[in-house]
Structure formats: structure tokens, C-alpha cells
Amino acid sequence: EDQVTQSPEALRLQEGESSSLNCSYTVSGLRGLFWYRQDPGKGPEFLFTLYSAGEEKEKERLKATLTKKESFLHITAPKPEDSATYLCAVPRPLGGSQGNLIFGKGTKLSVKP
Amino acid sequence: DADVTQTPRNRITKTGKRIMLECSQTKGHDRMYWYRQDPGLGLRLIYYSFDVKDINKGEISDGYSVSRQAQAKFSLSLESAIPNQTALYFCATSDSSGGNYNEQFFGPGTRLTVL
Numbered sequence: 219e220d221q222v223t224q225s226p227e228a229l230r231l232q233e234g235e236s237s238s239l240n241c242s243y244t245v246s247g248l249r250g251l252f253w254y255r256q257d258p259g260k261g262p263e264f265l266f267t268l269y270s271a272g273e274e275k276e277k278e279r280l281k282a283t284l285t286k287k288e289s290f291l292h293i294t295a296p297k298p299e300d301s302a303t304y305l306c307a308v309p310r311p312l313g314g315s316q317g318n319l320i321f322g323k324g325t326k327l328s329v330k331p
Numbered sequence: 332d333a334d335v336t337q338t339p340r341n342r343i344t345k346t347g348k349r350i351m352l353e354c355s356q357t358k359g360h361d362r363m364y365w366y367r368q369d370p371g372l373g374l375r376l377i378y379y380s381f382d383v384k385d386i387n388k389g390e391i392s393d394g395y396s397v398s399r400q401a402q403a404k405f406s407l408s409l410e411s412a413i414p415n416q417t418a419l420y421f422c423a424t425s426d427s428s429g430g431n432y433n434e435q436f437f438g439p440g441t442r443l444t445v446l
Contacts, residue, residue, distance in 0.1 A: 249431070249432040250431060250432045250433075250434075252434050252435075254437075259419070259440070259442070260439060260440065261335075261421050261423075261437035261438050261439050261440050262374075262421070262437045263437070264434050264435070264436055264437075267433075267434050269431060305373075305374070309432045318376055318379070318389065318390075319376070319435065321373050321374040322373070323371075323372075323373040324373065
């Protein structure tokens with residue numbers, strides 16, 4: 219079964235304490251992996267797209283990396299404003315319901331000052 | 332102005348009522364989607380449309396219908412609302428050009444409560 223699993227479900231950090239969030243997937247023929255940030259009651263905000271193993275993308279304190287089985291979202295020296303739920307998603311394989319994204323359930327990040 | 336807008340932003344209704352949620356986009360994207368989000372269940376796809384004449388059911392389409400009135404407009408209807416349709420609803424868009432599977436961009440959401 220095609221799945222996307224995110225860990226941990228929740229992560230509490232002190233301001234400045236770097237860490238990583240994990241997104242593992244079992245979809246064959248990966249056609250991309252997407253990271254989103256979601257604030258409570260708001261729509262997911264697109265962060266990164268990764269298409270191939272070894273690819274990395276950076277934005278401010280965030281860096282996303284991709285291997286053949288998983289992706290990591292590294293957060294360096296986080297600030298309280300980085301607190302949010304981070305979602306990852308992958309497209310279903312070709313031949314299935316094309317256009318559908320499989321979303322993980324997210325990691326809720328809290329950064330305390 | 333926001334690229335993807337949803338109306339209304341909040342709605343409280345009663346069981347059995349017909350409700351329409353509307354989505355408009357100025358991104359020029361050809362693909363549009365409707366999702367619902369429930370605590371603990373994540374985002375689930377209700378319907379998606381690859382162009383005005385192409386509409387497809389998602390994983391939880393029962394009790395919902397959609398209309399793609401134009402490339403920029405995609406509405407979701409609940410024909411007879413029931414309490415377990417209380418959720419946060421999101422519209423999203425994406426662009427099919429370029430050969431890759433491209434990211435989706437989400438609207439701000441509609442919070443629907445069915446009493």
C-alpha cells in the first residue's frame with residue numbers, strides 16, 4: 219500500500235536547538251516529494267519540492283533533503299515563529315489516481331523561547 | 332490579493348441544508364482540488380478537476396458534488412449536510428505544465444460546522 223509516514227508526531231524544541239523531521243514513503247516510482255507548513259486554522263503553505271535522491275533545497279532556517287526512501291526537513295537554530303505543523307506529500311504512482319497527493323499526518327513543531 | 336480564495340471563510344448550518352463552498356484562483360492553473368481536514372485524519376481528497384471538462388472523485392466523495400464553472404472557479408456542494416461533515420475544507424490548485432508533477436497551492440480554508 220502506498221503510504222507516507224511522518225515522525226515524530228510532535229516535537230518540542232528550545233529556541234536555537236536544531237533538529238530534523240522525517241518523512242518516509244513507500245510509493246514506487248517517486249514523481250516528487252513536497253513539504254508544506256501549516257499554521258492552525260490556515261491553509262498549507264508550500265515550502266519545497268524535491269524530485270530526485272540527493273537533491274537538497276534550503277529556505278532560511280529550513281533545509282529539505284531526499285533519499286530513495288525518505289526525506290528530512292532539517293531546522294537549524296529554530297525560532298518561535300517556526301512553530302507550525304509540517305506536512306509532506308507525494309503523488310500517487312502513475313496508473314493509479316493520477317493527480318492525487320498522499321499526505322502524511324504531519325509533525326507538530328513547537329519552539330519555546 | 333490572495334492567489335487562491337475561498338468563500339465563505341466560516342459557515343454554520345443545520346443538518347439537511349444544502350451548502351455551497353466556492354473557490355477562485357488567479358494563478359492561471361488548470362488543475363483544482365477540494366480537500367477536507369479533520370483532526371487526527373489529515374488531509375483527504377474529495378474531488379479533483381484537471382480541466383473544465385474533467386472531474387474526478389477523490390477518496391471521500393460520498394455526500395459531496397462539485398462544479399467547475401470556469402478554469403478559475405471550482406465549487407463544492409453538500410446536498411444535504413450532516414454533522415460528520417463538520418471540518419476544515421481547503422481548495423488547492425496546481426499547474427500541469429513542465430512535465431513534472433507540480434506542487435499544489437492551497438486556499439485559506441472554510442471552517443464548516445453542521446449542527
